[in-house]
Amino acid sequence: MEIPKVLVADPVSQRGVDELAAGGALEVVVKTGLPEAEIIKIIPEFSALVVRSQTKVTANVLEAASKLKVIGRAGVGVDNVNVDAATKRGVIVMNTPGGNTISTAEHAFSLLVSIARSIPQADASVKAGKWDRKKYEGVELYNKSLGILGMGRIGSEIARRAIAFGMRVFAYDPYLSSSKARSLQVELVENVDDLLPHCDFITMHMPLTDETHHILDERRLGLCRKGVRIVNCARGGLIDEAALGVALQSGQVAAAALDVFEVEPPPADFALRSLPNIVFTPHLGASTAEAQENVGIEIAQAIRAALLEGEIRNAVNMPSIDAKTAAVVKPFLTLADKLGRFAAQLAPKRNDRIVITYGGKAVELPTEGVTRAALTGFLKTAGGEEVNSVNVRTMASTLGLLVEEVKSTEQTDFNEWLHVAVWSGDSKVSLGGTFFGAKNEPRIVRLNGRSIEAEPEGVILLLENNDVPGIVGKVGTILGKHKVNIASMSLSRDEAGGQALTVLNLDSAPASEVIQELLSHPEISAARIIQL
Ligand SMILES: NC(=O)C1=CN([C@@H]2O[C@H](COP(=O)(O)OP(=O)(O)OC[C@H]3O[C@@H](n4cnc5c(N)ncnc54)[C@H](O)[C@@H]3O)[C@@H](O)[C@H]2O)C=CC1
Numbered sequence: 142m143e144i145p146k147v148l149v150a151d152p153v154s155q156r157g158v159d160e161l162a163a164g165g166a167l168e169v170v171v172k173t174g175l176p177e178a179e180i181i182k183i184i185p186e187f188s189a190l191v192v193r194s195q196t197k198v199t200a201n202v203l204e205a206a207s208k209l210k211v212i213g214r215a216g217v218g219v220d221n222v223n224v225d226a227a228t229k230r231g232v233i234v235m236n237t238p239g240g241n242t243i244s245t246a247e248h249a250f251s252l253l254v255s256i257a258r259s260i261p262q263a264d265a266s267v268k269a270g271k272w273d274r275k276k277y278e279g280v281e282l283y284n285k286s287l288g289i290l291g292m293g294r295i296g297s298e299i300a301r302r303a304i305a306f307g308m309r310v311f312a313y314d315p316y317l318s319s320s321k322a323r324s325l326q327v328e329l330v331e332n333v334d335d336l337l338p339h340c341d342f343i344t345m346h347m348p349l350t351d352e353t354h355h356i357l358d359e360r361r362l363g364l365c366r367k368g369v370r371i372v373n374c375a376r377g378g379l380i381d382e383a384a385l386g387v388a389l390q391s392g393q394v395a396a397a398a399l400d401v402f403e404v405e406p407p408p409a410d411f412a413l414r415s416l417p418n419i420v421f422t423p424h425l426g427a428s429t430a431e432a433q434e435n436v437g438i439e440i441a442q443a444i445r446a447a448l449l450e451g452e453i454r455n456a457v458n459m460p461s462i463d464a465k466t467a468a469v470v471k472p473f474l475t476l477a478d479k480l481g482r483f484a485a486q487l488a489p490k491r492n493d494r495i496v497i498t499y500g501g502k503a504v505e506l507p508t509e510g511v512t513r514a515a516l517t518g519f520l521k522t523a524g525g526e527e528v529n530s531v532n533v534r535t536m537a538s539t540l541g542l543l544v545e546e547v548k549s550t551e552q553t554d555f556n557e558w559l560h561v562a563v564w565s566g567d568s569k570v571s572l573g574g575t576f577f578g579a580k581n582e583p584r585i586v587r588l589n590g591r592s593i594e595a596e597p598e599g600v601i602l603l604l605e606n607n608d609v610p611g612i613v614g615k616v617g618t619i620l621g622k623h624k625v626n627i628a629s630m631s632l633s634r635d636e637a638g639g640q641a642l643t644v645l646n647l648d649s650a651p652a653s654e655v656i657q658e659l660l661s662h663p664e665i666s667a668a669r670i671i672q673l
């Protein structure tokens with residue numbers, strides 16, 4: 142079997158590369174700093190791609206990435222990855238939250254102190270042979286107020302450090318609970334506008350999203366306390382850099398420090414470069430030996446787990462699942478896929494709703510992965526092999542297919558079972574499955590409300606026929622005449638002499654003339670082949 146290849150497109154610690162390549166199960170290629178065109182040329186060979194913040198994983202790169210299963214971001218922010226395009230192409234996007242938290246918090250806090258005391262400027266001044274002690278008079282952090290925009294991992298570490306420096310900390314984070322704010326000893330402010338006038342210092346620690354883009358714009362910079370000092374160690378797009386430049390020149394903002402920029406690296410004519418009261422670092426927040434060791438190893442382990450064991454860790458575009466749970470869920474994934482495929486071949490084309498019901502012990506499962514498997518089985522007939530558990534929810538939503546999950550308390554003959562029902566208007570198709578025997582073999586045991594027994598595998602012949610003597614023999618004779626062997630057969634009838642559903646597992650697919658011959662029998666009203 143071909144060894145999956147992994148492209149490391151941004152600098153990752155050697156220990157991370159070694160972890161990826163361990164045991165020879167993956168082939169690791171390190172090619173950093175490639176332009177998009179070069180990545181597009183080579184990406185078709187790769188099953189996984191490792192990036193940091195420099196490589197842009199664009200829709201064009203993803204379009205070319207025919208083999209790609211996983212994008213591993215050795216760090217936190219994934220705004221350099223077109224996650225929507227990755228999801229549409231069924232590519233898992235993972236990151237390593239936490240691996241560079243301390244490093245980034247320490248860097249941001251260092252920048253805070255730097256601009257309180259103009260350390261970089263004073264350093265440059267002495268190195269230039271000057272001795273300006275008055276010019277570089279600074280301010281204390283002690284007894285000052287700090288506003289933290291984004292109180293997650295890094296924001297929380299900043300808060301701890303600020304409190305240790307005797308600062309009063311205000312936090313703006315719409316997703317932070319009051320109890321968490323209390324435990325962090327920060328004062329939660331409902332909206333940014335109310336926070337800004339109270340802060341001597343402001344530091345940004347939120348992701349770059351549509352909601353946070355330019356969250357500090359000209360208007361809000363005007364709301365800040367005059368002489369505020371601002372640090373951005375999160376993402377350049379959070380601050381309107383042009384407005385910041387004006388505020389720095391007017392003194393509305395006394396000083397600023399940027400580790401991140403709207404365009405990285407900033408262009409040669411970057412206007413802020415000439416201002417005396419701003420400090421820059423080249424996106425160094427996570428650039429420590431410890432952080433890079435952490436994120437390198439963590440992303441390597443996550444990619445190996447995904448490619449080699451089907452375990453999903455820290456995915457940003459689908460539910461994570463650990464190896465132990467993956468093993469428990471695995472048989473249900475197969476059954477769900479088969480039920481979905483079976484339903485797709487029976488259901489009419491335009492479907493409004495699909496309901497996946499869990500019964501017996503199956504109600505204890507982490508259902509999302511199993512639901513996605515049933516959906517994938519169902520939609521593969523519509524969407525082709527492109528559909529997988531990463532993009533299937535998006536596809537269902539695009540098709541207007543309402544997806545429902547039910548945990549049933551219904552008592553049945555089965556210890557654990559799954560049921561898939563699909564509606565198109567008033568017409569409904571439904572299938573139920575469970576597992577039989579010591580080997581936990583999957584079985585289809587319900588079809589449109591009737592009890593049957595069929596292996597969800599290979600060629601299945603469905604017959605609707607009158608329950609009359611000799612019909613089974615007749616079906617066997619017709620199939621036998623055409624050398625079609627019956628592997629198993631199950632017959633389900635409403636009542637003796639009534640309507641019956643006959644389900645046969647066949648060793649080969651009968652030709653269409655065989656189906657026509659079966660349909661020519663007066664007691665057989667429907668015959669169709671299902672391929673699983
Ligand atoms: N300069 C650097 O090298 C580094 C930069 N970063 C950046 O820092 C950001 C934060 O990193 P972590 O703390 O690890 O992430 P995190 O996910 O732990 O924290 C982000 C916080 O932002 C909050 N948030 C989200 N939308 C918000 C909004 N509209 N308004 C206010 N708060 C909002 C979230 O609720 C969360 O608490 C990352 O997204 C990344 O962009 C992270 C690591 C290194």
Ligand SMILES: O=C(O)C(=O)COP(=O)(O)O
Binds near residue numbers: 215216217219241427
């Ligand atoms: O983890 C993040 O979000 C970062 O911004 C770190 O960026 P880097 O991996 O150092 O290019």
